[in-house]
Amino acid sequence: MEHVIEVKHLKKSFGALDVLKDVDFIIDKGQVITIIGSSGSGKSTLLRCMNLLEIPDGGEILYHGEDIRQHTNINSYRAKVGMVFQSFNLFENKTVLENCMLAQMKVLKRSKDEAKDKALKYLKQVGMERFMNASVTTLSGGQKQRVAIARTLCMNPDVILFDEPTSALDPEMVGDVLDVMKNLAKEGLTMAVVTHEMQFAKEVSDIVLFMDAGRVCEMGTPDQIFNHPSHERTKQFLSRYN
Ligand code: ADP
């Protein structure tokens, strides 16, 4: 198996608060890892460290065997290890197409025509092609998130990190976004997904990682975690979703 990302003894504190305490796991090529756990357990901080949005205090993160802190160009690293946020992080005053083209031209130095071709390809994949000239402000949350996914795909990422991509959406929008993600998983994209959508986690994950108070409490296949959890904390957490 080819390791895409290796997280080793990762530690991160904010002042006196130890948010990540010795986190270890590996994401192999083509795997979908879902990360579940209570609010405040460190899930977002973990993804943010993997995307260089936070600097770890200890341990290391390797991307194809290399320490990610060696990357002198953060933007080209983030093209490879893309991130999709709960709150979309789109440019609200720009069009859908502009949102999908800007980083391609700036970071990947693609021509305007090439950037537009790619943008249309991925907007089509997420079912948002007909909104290409719409301003982002006019879109629903579910539509915004699908545009945000298309924008990330435009960068030809090797891995995408999703941080609760459906948590800010109205319930009727959640399915569309999860369907897009399921298709990406089926196509073999490597993904790490923080989510509270347990059905999605059961269906799509190769590995489920349960975080508790800054540690990986338990990690295994969906069958192990959901049907045969071995830790009391995992059982307690999952009982809230039944
Ligand atoms: P989760 O995503 O699992 O809800 P987070 O990683 O967002 O957890 O947060 C874990 C803990 O770290 C929380 O107690 C949160 O308040 C704290 N935290 C996160 N980011 C910061 C920050 N930038 N400064 C201070 N505390 C933070």
Ligand code: MG
């Ligand atoms: Mg979070």
